[in-house]
Amino acid sequence: MNATTATDAPARAPRADKVAVVDEVRQRFDDAEAVLFTEYRGLDVGDLAALRGQLIEAGCRYKIYKNSLVRLAIESSAPDGALDLLFGPTALAFCGKDPSAAAKALRDFAAAHDALVIKGGVLGSALLDGAQVGELADLPSRDEVMAQILGALAAPLNSLASMMNSLLSEMPGLVQALIDRNSLDSNSVEGENNQ
Known part of the structure; x- marks a missing residue:
């Protein structure tokens, strides 16, 4: 009798759409000067749209991805502790040439909307906590x-x-x-x- 167990079954190939998202996240991390992690629980669609608009003015893209796909994308290149920021509903702000402008936009929005929480970020190869993102916002x-x-x-x-x-x-x-x-x-x- 030849019984097949779950471990003997061939591994299922990842879905193409998930692979594409992982590749997109990896590319955005590689291209960004900084990536800021936020929790958006409690913000409605209008609030998120307003925040995205302010971040676009600051040269930043604000995207929501599944935490598991972000982990897959950055696990080999992120600084120690970055994966710990991926809990709860997380949105990522991918900053271009002016991370301080994006940090200011997030800080100002969070001051007016208690639901937005700045968890931390990655600046170059350094991990930032929420307080350090606030210090980044204070820079010119x-x-x-x-x-x-x-x-x-x-x-x-x-x-x-x-x-x-x-x-x-x-x-x-x-x-x-x-x-x-x-x-x-x-x-x-x-x-x-x-x-």
Whole structure:
């Protein structure tokens, strides 16, 4: 008698749609500067839409995936402890070039909506807890840093431009003074020659 047990059965291939989601999540993690983990239990569809809009303005995508599929996608590359953030209804904010702007948007939204909980995140290869995401939100945004850099670069240029304007405005007087001096010198030389 040849009885087949559950362990003898051939392994079922993963469904194509789940494989596609795992690949998508893995790619989004690879492309993001930071990924922030939130719990959205208690937010209605309108609230989630408003939050997504604010995050899009901050250069961020906000997506909800099954925790089990996210685990599969990041288990080999996520920093230690990141998988522990995958409990309860979890949504992920995939941040582009300005993670601080996304963290600010989440913090501001959470302040107005108690149902949104910021669990933590991954910034580069570092794991952040909720408090550290708050600290990230306190950093100046990329645009603010760029404005500060441009201001610092522009200050010496403004001084140079001011100095050049001053010289140019004084130039006619300097030229006239040279002309007058040369004419006095030539008159005095002529006077000496005539004597």
